[in-house]
Amino acid sequence: MLSKLRTALKSWIGIAVLGLILIGFSFFGIESYFVSQSDTSVARIGDQEISQDQFRDRFNDYRQNMMRQQGEGFDSRVLDSPIVRRQVLDTMIDEHTIIAANEKLGVRVPDQRVAEEIAAIPAFQVDGVFNQDQYRAVLSMQGLSSRALEQDIRTGMATREVPMQLYTTSFVTGAEVDAYLRLREQKRDFGFVRIDKPADAGSEPVTDEEVKTYYEANQADFMNPEQVAVEYIELDAAKLKVDLDPSESTLRERYEKEKSRFTTEEQRLASHILVKVGGSGSPDDQKQALTKAEGLVKQVREGKSFADLAKAESEDLGSRNQGGDLGWLEKGMTDPAFETALFALEPKTVSEPVLGADGYHIIELRETRPGAIRSFEDVSTELAAEYVETERERVYNEKSGRLVDLVYQDPSSLQAAAEDAGVEVARTGLFSRAGGAEGLAANPAVVKAAFSDAVMIEGNNSEAIDLGPNHIAFVRVAERKPAEAKPLAEVTGQIKERIVAERLAGAAKSRADALFARLEKGESLADLAKELGTEVSEQKGIGRNAVNLDAALVQAVFAMPRVTEGKPAFRSVALGGDAYALVQLEQVVDGDPSTLDAPTRDAARTTLQQGTGYLAARDFVAALRREVKPVVNEKNLN
Known part of the structure; x- marks a missing residue:
């Protein structure tokens, strides 16, 4: 591509085009061509x-x-x-x-x-x-x-x-x-009749024609999913060979560079009372806030508890309930005016009002902690452990950066990148979008990359796939097996089971619907139970958390409206296993x-x-x- 561009630029057409581009840069700025808007x-x-x-x-x-x-x-x-x-x-x-x-x-x-x-x-x-x-x-x-x-x-x-x-x-x-x-x-009284699915609804043999018709109408349910096998390379920092025995001079150099990490700054345990400047922040508003703050300082110095005053008067919602407690503070943690006043105080003393960005602060210094520096001898073991981790990470970063570049330079192969990184190109077995059973193919991120358009359709290497801390992989499709319908002979037994199950479910629902319609028209639950060869199960004082009854039944009963005088409430309830229950709600008694x-x-x-x-x-x-x-x-x- 670059050679073609050089050839084009030698022609008068190329020069004219370049001129137009430069004019565009002069109007809009060159950065607009490289920065997405x-x-x-x-x-x-x-x-x-x-x-x-x-x-x-x-x-x-x-x-x-x-x-x-x-x-x-x-x-x-x-x-x-x-x-x-x-x-x-x-x-x-x-x-x-x-x-x-x-x-x-x-x-x-x-x-x-x-x-x-x-x-x-x-x-x-x-x-x-x-x-x-x-x-x-x-x-x-x-x-x-x-x-x-x-x-x-x-x-x-x-x-x-x-x-x-x-x-x-x-x-x-x-x-x-x-x-x-x-x-x-609340307790509810009700009666119900259980209607089990009819035993003879699935006894009629399923014909080959029914199987074929079902197979053709539900082809999507009987497919072998699309599958791919991928080639891959991976780089794992935990498996990299690095120098794990740093010299004392190396550790001392690291100690000097990072000495601030081992330095504890002076800390001060402080509390404060905040008096905000009200109104528009005018000089009069500031004067009013200052007068209030000075009055609070006076109360503290006369013996009033600082914590009690903070709870009653401070306008800092975050610390007020803790008596104004701000915890241990170091330099750089507060605004300059607050910090200057705090570090000028002696322990057990209270400052004059200090004007900050959010109002006047009255500061109490409760305790101090002096700063300290841990010696090299105290931290050498810690430094050595850190060196191993950082050195491994440094080597990994170098290798992974180059690996990414090489994979992108030749998106049609992983071989050159693998040879440069000193890793091998491996291969998975076939797996679907649901993922494989083990190894790299079981990783959701790998599966997602393998079935992406760039990898599966365009045939390119994937982008870097994050497998964990300092662990990446790249994949490309090595084999693709399209989705295809399973042979009818392979799924005939499964189809017959479905047809029989659907027959039973349909027959059970039809039967329950017919009986419920008769119940609504005035036939008694007892007569229907007698016809079914069973009895009405009478339930008294049933609560919402009844444990000896079907949960779906209890939930349905408590969803029914209250019984009105002379008008019973009925419901047909689907239970598990294609069974149904005809329910008659008799009484609702609220708790006391x-x-x-x-x-x-x-x-x-x-x-x-x-x-x-x-x-x-x-x-x-x-x-x-x-x-x-x-x-x-x-x-x-x-």
């Missing part, structure tokens, strides 16, 4: 966006959680549903919406709560107790900074803060509890809340409060979403 986000919430990478990372986290929870019972095909993908996206939209609302409401998660949340993470614990060395080691292996982790934790907690406050502060009245208990404890003890009522109140709280939190988030009007780009949700 389309919206590549998955969703937009106001001026915020959720990128495809962010969504992909969250969806992968969701997949991993499902795999851990369900174990061997995990079915990856469920995650291919657009409904599931949209549910994950809706959760992300809700989080962005709540964070934006928190900023308007002034909700802030105190540092102490963030610290407690981190300390409770098992990965950071030794013998069940938070360990600072373990914390740093895990962060280093994950390539995370403590500040980044704290921000992630803070964001996660912030998205739950207001909804949880709504959830936990919901209440229900005594009348609502009584109404709930009357329904929950006055007969229930206090623990039962308290449990009912808790249940209602939880339901009410959930609805309040859900409605709050829905209202926020209506206000910000998020926009979803469905085409990018893949």
Whole structure:
């Protein structure tokens, strides 16, 4: 292609075309030819966006959680549903919406709560107790900074803060509890006759003609699915050969470069009271806020409890209930004015009012922790372990980057890329879109890539397939077997079973419908039972959770309307195994809340409060979403 372009540019036509291109660049800028103008986000919430990478990372986290929870019972095909993908996206939209609302409401998660949340993470614990060395080691292996982790934790907690406050502060009245208990404890009297499927409905032989007709009408049910076999190469960091014995000089060099990781900054345990500037923020408004703040300082210095004042007067919703507690703070964690005042205080003292971005702060310094540096000898073992991981990752990154380039350079073969990377081209057996039984073909991501248009139809190499941390693969179709109908002889027995089952189901329903029609016209349930050679099963005082009756029967009975005088209620209920029940509802008796003890009522109140709280939190988030009007780009949700 490049040689053709060079030849064309030597002609006067090529020069003219090049001139037009340059004119276009001069008007629109060369970057407009290389930067896509389309919206590549998955969703937009106001001026915020959720990128495809962010969504992909969250969806992968969701997949991993499902795999851990369900174990061997995990079915990856469920995650291919657009409904599931949209549910994950809706959760992300809700989080962005709540964070934006928190900023308007002034909700802030105190540092102490963030610290407690981190300390409770098992990965950071030794013998069940938070360990600072373990914390740093895990962060280093994950390539995370403590500040980044704290921000992630803070964001996660912030998205739950207001909804949880709504959830936990919901209440229900005594009348609502009584109404709930009357329904929950309701009892119903009814009679029913069970109608088993007719035994002789499937006795008539199924003819060959019926089998053939059924086969032709339902051909899609009797297909061998389309199958492919793929060639593949994979690169796994865990299997790479690397230098795993670093010298002391190498480790010392690493220690000097990363000494800040092993340095504990001076920390200060602080509380604060926030007095916001009201109105429009005018000088008079600021003066009024300052006067109030100075009055609070005076109260503290006269002996008033700082925590009590914070609970009563602070306008920081996030720390007020904790008596203004902000936890342990380091430099760089607060705004400059707050930080300057805090680090100028002596322990057990209170600052004058400090003007910050959100109002006047009154700061109490409760304790201090001096900074410290861990020695090389203390961390050499930790550094050696990290070296092994980072060196393996470095080699993997180099090899994987080159491997990707080579696979893309020649999309018609994997051989050259495999030889350069020192890996072999392997091959799977045939598998369908449902996946293979073992090996690479059992991986949902591999199956999806193998059956993609680019690989299966265009015959190209796949893009890099993520098989796990630092583990990728590429595939290309080696063999393709189209879908084909199974021979009639192979499925004749299956078809006959279906025909007999459908006959029985149809006969059972027809019989039940006919008997129910007679019941509605006035014949008694007892007469119908006698005709069937059975008796009416009379049920008295049956509750919603009856365990000795068919669940479908009980559910249907409690879905029936109340009996009106002189007008009985009837229903035909489908049971399992093509059986039916003809039901006559006789009496409905509500529960009596006055007969229930206090623990039962308290449990009912808790249940209602939880339901009410959930609805309040859900409605709050829905209202926020209506206000910000998020926009979803469905085409990018893949």
